[in-house]
Amino acid sequence: MAKQKRDRVKDLLADQPREGILVQGWVRTRRDSKGGFSFIEVNDGSCLKNIQIIADHSLDSFKDWNKPLTTGSCVSVHGNLVVSEGKGQSVEVRAASVKVHGTADPEHYPLQKKFHSLEFLREISHLRPRTNTIGAVMRVRNRLSYSIHRFFNDRGFLHLHTPIITTSDCEGAGEMFQVTTLNLADPPKNDGKIDYNQDFFGKKTSLTVSGQLEAEIYAMALSLVYTFGPTFRAENSNTSRHLAEFWMVEPEMAFCDLDDNMELAEEFIKFLFKDVLEHCAGDLEFFNQRIDKHLIETLNQVVSHDFERLPYSEAIHLLEKSSETFEYSVEWGCNLQAEHERYLVEKVFKKPVILFNYPETIKPFYMKLNEDGETVRAMDVLLPRLGEIIGGSQREDDYDTLTQRIRQKGLDPEEYGWYLDLRRYGSAPHSGFGLGFERLVQFTTGIENIRDVIPFPRTPKQAGF
RNA sequence: UCCGGAGUGGCGCAAUGGUAGCGCAAUCGGCUGUUAACCGAUGGGUUACAGGUUCAAGUCCUGUCUCCGGAGCCA
Structure with a gap:
């Protein structure tokens, strides 16, 4: 059986309702409804906007994703693209199954759903994208x-x-950055000067x-x-x-x-x-x-x-x-x-x-x-x-x-x-x-x-x- | 490198030299086709680091480190 093709959020948001879609990305926020389902916003980097997933708590997979699906976790969602019943988006995904790939412990994950300064984000350059x-x-x-x-x-x-x-x-x-393979602790010398003849390129080199x-x-x-x-x-x-x-x-x-x-x-x-x-x-x-x-x-x-x-x-x-x-x-x-x-x-x-x-x-x-x-x-x-x-x-x-x-x-x-x-x-x-x-x-x-x-x-x- | 400012819970900020607080986030509960959700409760801090002054330092002094704004150098 062929592997199902992944749909990008950018394309889905511009698409007409249809069945059998696959969304893969990172959870930005989750809101639970007492109506017995969750709103899950997923972003996959294809565009600024998230896509809203409606995931019913009666799904077979619910017991597996309920706990670990938090802000920052990574998910795959199979389902159908449907006309949204709410305001704020024209389409949304009604999930048939949800799978959490990687979790993001809310107690420690630094990127919670709140404003962060660019100065702070710079300190976590591996997460800021x-x-x-x-x-x-x-x-x-x-x-x-x-x-x-x-x-x-x-x-x-x-x-x-x-x-x-x-x-x-x-x-x-x-000023230039020097490039060398010489032993900086004990460089070879000639008449008291560093002997670049012995360096990798045989002369002093730098980054352009x-x-x-x-x-x-x-x-x-x-x-x-x-x-x-x-x-x-x-x-x-x-x-x-x-x-x-x-x-x-x-x-x-x-x-x-x-x-x-x-x-x-x-x-x-x-x-x-x-x-x-x-x-x-x-x-x-x-x-x-x-x-x-x-x-x-x-x-x-x-x-x-x-x-x-x-x-x-x-x-x-x-x-x-x-x-x-x-x-x-x-x-x-x-x-x-x-x-x-x-x-x-x-x-x-x-x-x-x-x-x-x-x-x-x-x-x-x-x-x-x-x-x-x-x-x-x-x-x-x-x-x-x-x-x-x-x-x-x-x-x-x-x-x-x-x-x-x-x-x-x-x-x-x-x-x-x-x-x-x-x-x-x-x-x-x-x-x-x-x-x-x-x-x-x-x-x-x-x-x-x-x-x-x-x-x-x-x-x-x-x-x- | 120079001038100025700053460093306090995960984040953003308070605190006349005298008990370190607030908002957001998080956790638990309530409510809800929600969407920066809302309401209630709970936990969370050797105040950047090292010295010094003082009965007492987040607060004053000295040094170090880092960050921010401006300048120089430039793209």
Whole structure:
């Protein structure tokens, strides 16, 4: 006899009454009626909603499930999908048999049917996916991930798997996590220094802080590529927007200047928001109700308005002549503070802003120098409240200029042999950007802390689970 | 890392230096086609950790750890 196919709650709730269905999931709540039956709400993760099971106490299996069927227990229910006699749901399941797989002792199971703070849930990361909030976040996260691949695939980009372990300890970005198999208690030494010749790779290696440089290599052959993978920063950052391990999307495009780059970034964000609004409506309504009352409105606004394109110099002008009092004063050449960015995005333009053409002094060596010799073709996409979600640039494609820029920044061109080779042989104008995936999930769910939009957050002093 | 706040039953919070309480959850009972169910009763706490001041410390002081908010770094 063939094994019965499992019905997902999401499908059943949209289905017509029919016989012979099988529901499998976790009990969210149970209410007993003196009418001799129980209301059992089961969730299987397919959607936010639970399905209501009516389980009669005259069932043969009653004596087996009555005691162990509590909040958190796991069940299989065979029965019929019927029109609901009560209010609040159109259909429900009338159980023919109920089986409890795993119990959840109510005296100890931490997830009882009550409100729990996200801070508390973070301490039980192995159980928190069973909550409405985290379940909804993960469905949205999944949709965004799928949608990112679709966006690039539809536009002829190749998904490129760049390495997690890299030898370039000079990428300019933040602190890196070292990768080693050396005995840390007694590492081999040469002239008092650690001898990396004896390490696994024969040199010092770290976890990647960006796949950009490797993506450039492939863009210089395949034209359009993107990476989407884990990224690591060993910065001691303790904020609601930073993780030590996060996922980053990095497209890299040949024959693409800064304008094209900004255009793609804007199109990309709008595509993703639109897609989530369309395909995660139920979950977004939940966030809109419980997390952020303006979430859906905000997402719709982003989708329906052009992003403001603002050169850095004009941003400085706006800030200088502003009547707003800032903690940090501004002048041309300084890094904009969070308060400045928020002022521009939330007060002046009230929509996403793309800042571009930054002073070369505050940006890395690989960004293309403008004709003025003072600014580089860099751009940051800023969203209300969240701040920077995308950072990118047109890359310097001129061999001599790049060599000079490397020296200017106090780096050694010798270390960048293969990177310079890309400019020596068949160089092309090219651009790219990096999008923080968790920040995207934050914005689309309204969740304030980045630790609640990734299954297992890694932050300073936290790598549990 | 810097600035500020916090750590008290399973969870969310109270408690002028003087008997540690409340709500939710849990347990038991009542009621009910219920649905954040409702009503009644019961159990549950070395107040983060280590020192110190005091007749007396959840409360004051010192140190440590962790968490939260903001800043920096950035995505």
